[in-house]
Amino acid sequence: MNATAQIEPKPAAAAPLIRLQNVRKVYRTGGAESVAVSDVTLDINEGDLLSVVGPSGCGKTTVLKILAGLHSADGGSVNIGDGHGSFVEGRDVGMVFQQPLLLKWRTITENVILPAQILGLPLRAARERARDLLQMVGLGKAGDKYPFELSGGMQQRAAIARALIHDPKLVLMDEPFGALDAITREKMNLEMLRIWQESRKTFVFVTHGIQEAVFLGSHCAVLTAGPARMADYFSIDLPHPRHLDIKTTNAFGDYVKRVYRQLGMD
Numbered sequence: 007m008n009a010t011a012q013i014e015p016k017p018a019a020a021a022p023l024i025r026l027q028n029v030r031k032v033y034r035t036g037g038a039e040s041v042a043v044s045d046v047t048l049d050i051n052e053g054d055l056l057s058v059v060g061p062s063g064c065g066k067t068t069v070l071k072i073l074a075g076l077h078s079a080d081g082g083s084v085n086i087g088d089g090h091g092s093f094v095e096g097r098d099v100g101m102v103f104q105q106p107l108l109l110k111w112r113t114i115t116e117n118v119i120l121p122a123q124i125l126g127l128p129l130r131a132a133r134e135r136a137r138d139l140l141q142m143v144g145l146g147k148a149g150d151k152y153p154f155e156l157s158g159g160m161q162q163r164a165a166i167a168r169a170l171i172h173d174p175k176l177v178l179m180d181e182p183f184g185a186l187d188a189i190t191r192e193k194m195n196l197e198m199l200r201i202w203q204e205s206r207k208t209f210v211f212v213t214h215g216i217q218e219a220v221f222l223g224s225h226c227a228v229l230t231a232g233p234a235r236m237a238d239y240f241s242i243d244l245p246h247p248r249h250l251d252i253k254t255t256n257a258f259g260d261y262v263k264r265v266y267r268q269l270g271m272d
């Protein structure tokens with residue numbers, strides 16, 4: 007070996023966008039305490055789609071609220087961004103809820119640009135971006151319509167476009183397809199994967215649906231209730247693009263069984 011050869015330093019692995027370590031949240035009401043989340047530890051890298059799955063009351067929404075900066079944790083640590091003020095919750099988070107929550111007196115475009123207006127971003131650019139986003143979510147012709155003219159699935163697509171209008175780094179989705187019928191929900195799952203890949207954003211997707219969690223996720227966190235804790239966290243190494251027939255494969259079934267096992271349902 008040449009003694010003068012330079013040894014190139016190994017590039018440092020990129021830091022995760024989000025690091026939760028032993029996160030705990032206790033709600034206190036009327037002198038009573040209830041542990042909503044205990045001991046959640048996970049990393050979310052930029053560009054991941056993390057599914058958070060678990061039964062009602064296991065603390066999924068609480069984890070989202072902590073990520074959104076709406077609640078602080080009572081224990082453990084929450085690190086988002088590089089710690090130098092480059093991540094600002096109001097600006098860098100987009101949210102999608104179970105209901106689309108569109109303002110009925112505004113057109114779809116006017117609904118989509120609302121977060122940009124609230125943040126004081128230039129409106130002309132926001133309108134242009136809204137046009138592109140509506141195209142991306144399959145609503146290219148619906149910008150001038152009002153919410154009542156759209157189906158539930160279309161309204162939820164508009165809500166996804168609205169969550170992306172201010173170009174957030176992180177998109178938090180709380181059971182966004184829970185109110186849709188089964189067939190529309192399957193279609194929205196396919197759309198969701200396409201939107202995730204096109205937008206190149208980091209998504210955290212809360213669901214009760216075990217199959218939905220496995221189908222969508224690049225990673226999956228399983229929370230259990232009573233006591234609320236994180237039971238499992240793993241990456242889902244199923245190939246992309248994912249089509250619905252992947253659900254009939256053994257590999258998909260193995261991930262689903264893993265979640266069932268953690269929830270005591272095997």
Ligand SMILES: Nc1ncnc2c1ncn2[C@@H]1O[C@H](COP(=O)(O)OP(=O)(O)OP(=O)(O)O)[C@@H](O)[C@H]1O
Nearest residue numbers: 033034035041042061062063064065066067068069
């Ligand atoms: N603001 C609050 N004050 C007191 N307790 C709360 C509050 N919010 C949630 N909880 C309790 O904390 C626990 C976790 O609630 P959370 O909403 O995070 O669960 P979840 O998994 O999202 O439930 P679901 O799937 O039904 O929406 C539940 O027992 C709930 O009753």
